[in-house]
Amino acid sequence: xxxxxxxxxxxxxxxxxxxxxxxxxxxxxxxxxxxxxxxxxxxxxxxxxxxxxxxxxxxxxxxxxxxxxxxxxxxxxxxxxxxxxxxxxxxxxxxxxxxxxxxxxxxxxxxxxxxxxxx
Amino acid sequence: xxxxxxxxxxxxxxxxxxxxxxxxxxxxxxxxxxxxxxxxxxxxxxxxxxxxxxxxxxxxxxxxxxxxxxxxxxxxxxxxxxxxxxxxxxxxxxxxxxxxxxxxxxxxxxxxxxxxxxx
DNA sequence: CTATTAGATTGATATTCTTCTATTCATGTC
DNA sequence: GACATGAATAGAAGAATATCAATCTAATAG
Numbered sequence: 001x002x003x004x005x006x007x008x009x010x011x012x013x014x015x016x017x018x019x020x021x022x023x024x025x026x027x028x029x030x031x032x033x034x035x036x037x038x039x040x041x042x043x044x045x046x047x048x049x050x051x052x053x054x055x056x057x058x059x060x061x062x063x064x065x066x067x068x069x070x071x072x073x074x075x076x077x078x079x080x081x082x083x084x085x086x087x088x089x090x091x092x093x094x095x096x097x098x099x100x101x102x103x104x105x106x107x108x109x110x111x112x113x114x115x116x117x118x119x
Numbered sequence: 120x121x122x123x124x125x126x127x128x129x130x131x132x133x134x135x136x137x138x139x140x141x142x143x144x145x146x147x148x149x150x151x152x153x154x155x156x157x158x159x160x161x162x163x164x165x166x167x168x169x170x171x172x173x174x175x176x177x178x179x180x181x182x183x184x185x186x187x188x189x190x191x192x193x194x195x196x197x198x199x200x201x202x203x204x205x206x207x208x209x210x211x212x213x214x215x216x217x218x219x220x221x222x223x224x225x226x227x228x229x230x231x232x233x234x235x236x237x238x
Numbered sequence: 239c240t241a242t243t244a245g246a247t248t249g250a251t252a253t254t255c256t257t258c259t260a261t262t263c264a265t266g267t268c
Numbered sequence: 269g270a271c272a273t274g275a276a277t278a279g280a281a282g283a284a285t286a287t288c289a290a291t292c293t294a295a296t297a298g
Binding site (some may be wrong): 065066067070077078080081082084085097099100101102 | 275277
């Protein structure tokens with residue numbers, strides 16, 4: 001941030017009175033922690049496949065078997081599994097095992113956090 | 120997708136009647152294009168700095184000078200410029216030049232797109 | 239014209255992400 | 269027990285990201 005010449009940097013450019021740069025400063029309303037959490041959720045939704053996954057899971061109120069999700073997308077089973085893990089890590093979905101099958105469902109609170117901030 | 124043995128894959132595992140995997144298939148409600156657009160917006164919001172930037176810009180209804188934004192974050196000016204560009208590329212903000220200064224403002228439609236889908 | 243300033247761009251680096259194949263794990267079936 | 273199956277994990281390759289220092293551009297001040 002500091003140059004080699006180390007000026008006192010007082011005068012700077014003269015700004016016209018009433019210039020927005022001279023008006024009271026703006027501050028973020030969400031703190032770093034909240035921002036980090038909200039960004040984590042948004043990031044998890046920031047992939048077309050994951051977004052469609054959430055779309056499917058939300059429309060289908062109950063729990064959906066992974067074996068139904070895999071054929072909906074043009075990616076391999078491990079790749080889809082990876083995406084589901086990302087969503088799980090972000091707290092957006094949770095899963096449940098029943099024998100051989102795994103069922104995923106949306107945790108509405110997480111989606112709600114982001115929705116609340118957006119509105 | 121296809122193994123070397125190329126089975127007819129008819130029998131598979133016997134699923135109990137009424138098992139979710141045998142129920143009518145679920146489909147995504149948003150098409151690929153919509154999903155790509157929504158994911159693009161979510162991705163742009165998926166960084167703490169960018170999310171806080173949007174927070175500031177939204178709270179401050181008018182246009183905010185970059186010179187006010189830079190000191191709010193612990194990153195260099197080029198880095199912040201990069202984040203602003205990402206938001207601009209995603210259509211979430213737009214900017215306007217006034218002499219030496221650049222002013223950024225939120226495009227509510229873009230944020231609204233995602234908010235609408237989330238609710 | 240020269241110096242300064244606000245902001246954008248370039249180029250480099252380290253990290254993270256997406257995707258695949260191959261494998262493992264757990265649970266079924268025979 | 270031997271084999272099959274659904275899902276998760278490991279490992280690797282390539283693309284994309286975040287960040288910074290340095291530079292460039294356009295506008296203003298003197």
